[in-house]
Amino acid sequence: MCRNNNFYKKNFIFKIIHNDLKNKKYNFICTRFPPEPNGxxxxxxxxxxxxxxxxxxxxxxxCFLRIDDTNPTTENIKYINSIKKDLIWLGFKWDHKIKYSSDYFDMIYKYAIELINKNLAYVDELSIQEIKSYRGTLSVPGKDSPYRNRSIKENLKLFHNMRLGNFSEGSMSLRAKIDMKSKIIIMRDPVLYRIKFQKHHQTGKKWCIYPTYDFCHCISDSIEGITHSLCTLEFQDNKILYNWILNNISVKNYPKQYEFSKLQIEYGITSKRNIRLLIKNKIVDGWDDPRLLTISGLRRKGYTALSLKNFCYRIGVTKQNNIIQLSYLEFCIKKELNQIAPRAMAILRPLKIIIDNFPVNKKIKLLIPNHPFNKNMGYRIIYFTKEIYIDILDFSEEEKKDYKRLILGKKVKLRYSFVIKANKVIKNSNGNIICVYCTYYQNTLGIKIDKKDQKIKGIIHWISCLNSQPVLFYLYKTLLKKKCINNTDNILSYINKKSLLIYNGFIEKNLLKEQKKKHFQFEREGYFYFDKKNSNKKQIIFNQILSFRS
Structure with missing residues (x-):
């Protein structure tokens, strides 16, 4: 449940419902979440x-979970299972058993016949392309289909034969008879039924005609006794059709539709069609790729259910469309992980350091905290040994402005450990640094670094080579090169080809066993999540949630 009272106080939909109950328009509220199982x-x-x-x-x-399954061509049972999994993971429980629009196909078919009998629907033989052509544009009115004025008797017979499968797919459709000159294009005789010889995941081969979403949706709401049908702003014009259908058939319940702005995040891709295209072109590895804003992708990246819910509660519900900054989403997960994620050290780009004056077989045990502010998280043991790893970005042969790391001939402090000084660099035949020889200062364990002390440049993280576990680090950048492209059709031209970087590095040995957690703050690197799904005994994978490095 939302912890932010402003979500209730300032939310215009809550105000509407509050007034409806206060004025006794309803005694009981019923809502629904009606996803289509096509992604x-x-x-x-x-x-x-x-x-x-x-x-x-x-x-x-x-609140019901209703699967709006009106198009078996694009639907799949795996999508239904993923919908259920996501809702349960988010912590929401639907009332009663899962509902399906297909549960009502018999009733919806009868309502279609009712419209035909009222001369408010007719069977059309125009193709899909012809229907679009006849519909006109915002500035050009539509024109009547040549089949629009068939008799009620003929329409009933044709619709019955459609039901029996006597016509080929695409050759016939049932359309509402409304107004082809309406200023609202959706009211220009919208299609109510179409022929699809496709097995349905719930009804099998019982039907070969299927109602359209617009025809089925409002009737399903009415049958279920939905009081407030909530949808995003792109369905604003659909509300007129929603009401027209309900007002012209013999339903008992008349739900009221209310629209709110959809959630759009910069750099985000939410179009299912575009996501399928990315999967097909192997730009992402599936619906749960951590670069996508699918719930499963965000979960795999390391976002928590609480952080995602708090994000939605914080942005609120309005009628104004806007683009939410990605940093706001990141703020919500960072705020949570700062409290719950244990700290640890990880080396993404390893550079070996050899301590000249440290014995080969010696190791020094160091007891360090798992969290700087939460003592309840306890402590862990790490070891200082002759050979350690640091990040190659933390070493330079030459002094640089504002570079507070290890420099050849200079000193630096190892986190929780000793001060070391870089003495000599070893390179391979290609001129790449393979290791650095250093001296450690035995009496510097536990000392605090004075920022005014120019002799010690700064503090860097490290890992003992003997106390390390090799892992793969997956670092993610935005999938798109532009902040907002509104789910354009030309999505492939905006793809960031460097949206995934993979590093072979190290974490502290036995970290996963000792902590028994999946979220970690790797010091100076960022927040990471153990990707259990794609890890195995031979290879451990950590996904980066947030970076501390620019």
């Missing part, structure tokens, strides 16, 4: 999930 849920769905489920819980009502 994985994304971050935009979380906003809708939080809104619908929070309303129901706050007012003691019901």
């Amino acid at each position: 994985y849920l994304h971050i935009g769905h979380i906003k809708s999930i939080c809104l619908n489920f929070s309303i129901a819980k706050f007012y003691g009502g019901n």
Whole structure:
């Protein structure tokens, strides 16, 4: 449940529902979350999930999970399973059993016949392309189909034969008879039913005609007793059709539709069509790729359910479309992980350091805290040995401005450990540094660095070679090169080809066994998440959630 009371006080939809209950328009609130099973849920769905489920819980009502399964061509049972998994992971529980729009196909078919009998629907033989052509544009009115004025009797017979499978796919459709000159294009005789010889994941081969989303959605809401049908602003014009359908068939319940702005994040891709294109072109490795804003992708990257819900609660619900900064999403996970993630040291780009004056077989045990502010997280043991790793970015042969790391001939402090001085560099035949010989100062353990002391440049992290575990680090950048492209059709031209960088590095040995956690703050590097799904006994993978480096 939302911890931010402003979500209730300032949310215009909550105010509407509050007044509806106060004025006794309704005695019981019922909402629904109605995803289509043609892809994985994304971050935009979380906003809708939080809104619908929070309303129901706050007012003691019901919130149903209804799978809007009206197009078996693009739907798959795996998407239904992923929807359920995501909702459970987010911590939301739907009321009663899962509902499907296909549960109501028999009733919806009868309502279609009712519209035909009222001369408000007709069977059309125009192709999909012809229907689009006849529909006109915003500035050009549509024109009537030559089949629009068939008799009720003929339409009933044709629709019955459609139901029996006597016509080929695409040759016939059932359309509402409204107004081809309407200023609102969706009201220009929209399609209500189409022929699809496709096995349905719930109804099997019972049907070969399927209702469109617009026809099915409002009827499903009515059957389920939904009081407030909440959707995003792109369905604003659909509301007119939503009401027209309900007002012209014999339903008992009349839900009211309300629209709110959809969640759009800079650099984000939420279009299912575009995500499929990225998967097809092997730009991402699936719906749960950590570079995507799908719930499963965010989960795999290391985002928590709480951080995602708090993000949606913080941005609120309005009617104004805007683009949310990615940094705001990152702020929500950082705020949580700063409290719960144990600290550790990791080397992403290893450079070997050999301590000249340290014995080969000796090791010094160091007891260090797992969290600087939370003593309850306890302590862990690391070892200082003759050979250690530091990050290659933390060493320079020449002094640089504002470079407070290890420099040849200069001193630096190792985190939780000794001061060392770089004496000699060893390079390979290509001129690349392979190791640095250093001296350590035995009496510097535990000393604090005076920032005014120019002799010691700074503090860097490190790992003992003997106390290290090899891992792969996956570092993610934004998948898009532009902040906002509004899910353009030309998505492939905006892809950042350097959105994934992989490093072979090291973490502290036995870190995962000792901590029994998945989230870590690797000091000076950022927050990381153990990718259990893609790790195995031979290879451990950590996904970067946030970076501390520029």
